[in-house]
Amino acid sequence: MDINLFISQLGMSVLTPSVITLFAGISVDLSNDLNLPMDEFDCYVEQPDDGICFVFTDEAMFLGKDKQVLGSGPLYFSGIFLYAEGKDNYSQFRGVIPFGISFTDKHEELVSLMGVPTWQRMRNDGSVAADRWDNVAANQIHISYSANDGQVVLVSLQKPNFA
Numbered sequence: 251m252d253i254n255l256f257i258s259q260l261g262m263s264v265l266t267p268s269v270i271t272l273f274a275g276i277s278v279d280l281s282n283d284l285n286l287p288m289d290e291f292d293c294y295v296e297q298p299d300d301g302i303c304f305v306f307t308d309e310a311m312f313l314g315k316d317k318q319v320l321g322s323g324p325l326y327f328s329g330i331f332l333y334a335e336g337k338d339n340y341s342q343f344r345g346v347i348p349f350g351i352s353f354t355d356k357h358e359e360l361v362s363l364m365g366v367p368t369w370q371r372m373r374n375d376g377s378v379a380a381d382r383w384d385n386v387a388a389n390q391i392h393i394s395y396s397a398n399d400g401q402v403v404l405v406s407l408q409k410p411n412f413a
Contacts, residue, residue, distance in 0.1 A: 251276065251300070251345045256330055260389060261409035264306060264325045278304075286321050293325065298333075301343030305329030305408070329408040334396075337403040347405055349386060351393070356400040357381060360393060373397065384410070 255272060262269045264280045273280050278295055284306055286293045291311035295304040309315065309323030333340035334353045342353065350363055357378040361367070367381035377400060382392045392406040 251302070253302075253330065253332070253343075253345050254348060256304070256327075257348060257387075257389065257407060259327055260329070260407070262327055263309070264327060269327055273304075284325055286325065289320065291320055292328075298338075298340045301333040301335075301341045303331040303333070303340075305331070327409075329406060332405040332407070334401070334403040337394075343405075348407070349391065351391075351402065351405055353402045355402050357395060360402075364391075 259266070259269050259272055264270070264284065270280055273295075276297075283295055284293055286306075286308060291308040293306050295306070297303065305328050306325040307328040308320050308325060310318035310320050312326040312328055315323070332343040332345075332347055335342035347353070351360065355363070360381060364383050364386065368384040369382040370378060371380040373379045377397070378395055379397070380392060380394045382390060384390050388409075390406075390408045390410050392404075392408070393402055394404040394406075395401065396403045
């Protein structure tokens, strides 16, 4: 799976023909496979055997339409989670992770690769739990690290909400 094709469609409505075609190529029918739970603004297409989860956000939330009722507009393709082996019972994503990121990377290596993160979460023991870079190719990248060995366990690629 070429994840860069999916990244190129982040921020697009699920009604966009290129988004529909892209997901159809991995046997996901966006008109039938998406179900926004009541009073929620995100829904997911999970593919644990492939180590990936796709996030879709309600139009009102994604575009910041304060007066629009949740669930009344289309969903927007807003994010991608790429999993390391065993994280949240997912198999490891086997494709190429964008921006030179690897599941064997640790915080220090990613700072060398991507610069100082915009945001960081520390554990009680002083180790880094997560980093976020806010504008990498117009996307937000959030990395979670293993408490055991400090390696990447989750890569989240998101198109920031316009709200």
